[in-house]
Amino acid sequence: MTSRTGAVLVLEDGRTFHGESFGGLGQTFGEAVFTTAMTGYQEVLTDPSCHRQIVTMTAAHVGNTGVNEADAESERVWASGVVIRQPSPIVSSWRAKQSLESHLAEAGVVGICGVDTRALTRHLRTAGAMRAGIASTGLDPQALLDEVRRVPKMKGASLTDEVTTSRAYRLEADGAKRFTVAVLDLGVKRNSLRSLTKRGLELWVMPARSGVEEILATGADAVFVSNGPGDPAAADTQVETIRQLLQRRVATFGICMGHQLLARALGLSTYKLDFGHRGVNQPVKDLDSGAVAITSHNHGFAVSSPHSTAFDTPFGAARVTHRCLNDDVLEGLACEEVPAFSVQFHPESAAGTHDADYLFERLVDMMEGQADA
Secondary structure, three states: OOOOOEEEEEEOOOOEEEEEEEEEOOEEEEEEEEEOOOOOHHHHHOOHHHEOEEEEEOOOEEOOOOEOOOOOOOOOOOEOEEEOOEEOOOOOOOOOOEOHHHHHHHHOOEEEEOOOHHHHHHHHHHHOOEEEEEEOOOOOHHHHHHHHOOOOOOOOOOOHHHHOOOOOEEEOOOOOOOEEEEEEOOOOOHHHHHHHHOOOEEEEEEOOOOOHHHHHOOOOOEEEEOOOOOOHHHOHHHHHHHHHHHHOOOEEEEEOHHHHHHHHHOOOOEEEEEEEEEEEEEEEEEOOOOOEEEEEEEEEEEEOOOOOOEEEEOOEEEEEEEEEOOOOOEEEEEEOOOOEEEEOOOOOOOOOOOOOOHHHHHHHHHHHHHHHO
C-alpha cells in the first residue's frame, strides 16, 4: 500500500481542497485546468501542450492501466501537477511497465488525490482556469496562496522555446517515400509524427525558431505546424515564418497552436477561453460536408471568428471550415488561393477517437496536387 502524506490544492481565488499526496512530494505551481477524457491519462500528461499546467482528471478512477513506453507522447511528463479523485490500487493492463503513481514520483511530478474533482471542475467551469498550487510539504494554505499569486499567468506566456527540439532531426518515411515534410516543432506529439511517417512522408523536425530558409533547405514539399503550450499572441516569430511560407505558396497544415498561428498570419486574432477545451469527446462540425466528428482537444486559447464564413486575407480568400458544436468556437480554416489549412483539434488522436485522421491524407492530397500542377 502506498504511503501517503497530507496534501492541499489552493486556487488563486482562495478556494482550497484538501487531500493526500500522489506521485512526487513537494510543491508545484501552474494553471489549473481539467480534462474530460475518461482514458488516455498518460498521453495527456506527456503532451507538451500541458507545460505549466496542473491537470485535473474528471474521471473518478485513475491509474488502472498503469504506464508504458509506447503511449508516451514525448520524452517526459510535461504537466506541472496532477489532481485525481481516486487512484487505482492495482495496475491491470498487460502493457503496463509501472504504476502511474510510481512514474510521477520518479519524475518528481507533484500530485494530489482524494479531491472532490467534480466540485473542482464545476468551480473552474464557473470561475475559469486559474493559477494554482499543490503542496504535500509546507501545508500552510495562506502561504501557498501567496506563492500562487506570484506565478506568471498563462495569458502572454511564450513557452514554445521550452518544449521544442534543440536541433533539427530526420525521421524516415514508412515504406516508399512520397514527399518530405518539415515539422515546425512547437511541442509536437509523437503520434503526429507517426501519423505523417506512416503515409510515406519523410520528416525534418525543426526547432520552433527555424526560419523559412532553414525550413526550405530540407527540401520540404510542405510544412506541418504542431501543437504547443502558451499564448499564441506571444508567438510573433512563428507567425512571421508562416507568413513567409504563405508568400512562397508552401503547402502548410497547422493543428492546435499551429492553427492559431496560421489564423494570426491570415490577419485574425486569438483570445483566451474561460476554461478551455480538453478531452477526447468534443463534437466538431465540418461545414463543407456537414459531418460531425468527435475530436480530441487540448487548448486554452482560440481564434476570434471573422464576420462571415468567407473572409479576405493578405493572401487571398479564406473560409471557416469547422465549428465546435458545444460553444461555436472556430475549429478550422482553409485558404482558397494558397495551399494552407488548419484545425484547432488533434487529428493524431492520442488519446481519442480517429474521426479526424483523414486530415493527414488531405495534406498528402495537397502535395500531390502541387506536384501535378
